Amino acid sequence: DQQVKQNSPSLSVQEGRISILNCDYTNSMFDYFLWYKKYPAEGPTFLISISSIKDKNEDGRFTVFLNKSAKHLSLHIVPSQPGDSAVYFCAASVDSNYQLIWGAGTKLIIKP
Amino acid sequence: ETGVTQSPTHLIKTRGQQVTLRCSSQSGHNTVSWYQQALGQGPQFIFQYYREEENGRGNFPPRFSGLQFPNYSSELNVNALELDDSALYLCASKTSGGAITETQYFGPGTRLLVL
Numbered sequence: 624d625q626q627v628k629q630n631s632p633s634l635s636v637q638e639g640r641i642s643i644l645n646c647d648y649t650n651s652m653f654d655y656f657l658w659y660k661k662y663p664a665e666g667p668t669f670l671i672s673i674s675s676i677k678d679k680n681e682d683g684r685f686t687v688f689l690n691k692s693a694k695h696l697s698l699h700i701v702p703s704q705p706g707d708s709a710v711y712f713c714a715a716s717v718d719s720n721y722q723l724i725w726g727a728g729t730k731l732i733i734k735p
Numbered sequence: 736e737t738g739v740t741q742s743p744t745h746l747i748k749t750r751g752q753q754v755t756l757r758c759s760s761q762s763g764h765n766t767v768s769w770y771q772q773a774l775g776q777g778p779q780f781i782f783q784y785y786r787e788e789e790n791g792r793g794n795f796p797p798r799f800s801g802l803q804f805p806n807y808s809s810e811l812n813v814n815a816l817e818l819d820d821s822a823l824y825l826c827a828s829k830t831s832g833g834a835i836t837e838t839q840y841f842g843p844g845t846r847l848l849v850l
Contacts, residue, residue: 627777629777632775664843665841665843666739666825666827666840666841666842666843666844667778667825667841668840668841669838669839712777712778714777722780722791722793723778723780724780725777725778725779726777727775727776727777728776728777
């Protein structure tokens with residue numbers, strides 16, 4: 624039972640263009656969402672988060688959008704840079720719950 | 736550089752054996768969590784330790800156990816290894832025992848192969 628789904632295993636984007644990574648969830652109790660980035664042979668690093676009381680959060684080139692009615696969130700990277708090539712995970716949690724539920728990840732490849 | 740280290744980097748064991756994986760957290764981080772990441776999947780939460788006591792556990796059997804020490808190091812022990820235990824094991828540390836949604840810092844992981 625996958626509560627957090629990232630349906631695209633990989634995504635290829637031209638350098639300078641927008642990268643859009645998608646994530647769907649099934650549990651309506653989730654109220655906090657995070658994106659992590661992972662390079663090979665390294666642990667995941669926190670990128671950006673959003674609370675369910677918001678529908679958008681922005682940090683530099685990274686913006687996360689949350690559509691609660693559709694149970695969908697997306698991560699936009701503008702403009703995409705070669706260093707953005709990595710695996711991106713979305714994760715979700717229920718308020719006061721200690722456990723993060725993770726998606727399977729999307730491998731983003733930025734082409735020069 | 737997160738300051739979280741794990742050892743060993745790779746490990747091969749046979750079914751039925753026991754294994755101990757180690758994690759050294761950043762100084763001052765009193766909370767450590769362990770995750771299992773199977774190939775092609777996202778990390779799955781195993782358990783969390785806060786001030787040397789387990790204070791949260793995911794859907795893993797009791798043969799997965801842990802220890803946290805006062806010097807910010809911790810261990811994950813797995814008994815009676817099964818083939819499905821083959822995975823990347825990640826530890827993550829942070830500064831409080833509160834919600835896991837606070838920023839946590841991951842180590843590079845230990846790749847375990849069970850034959």
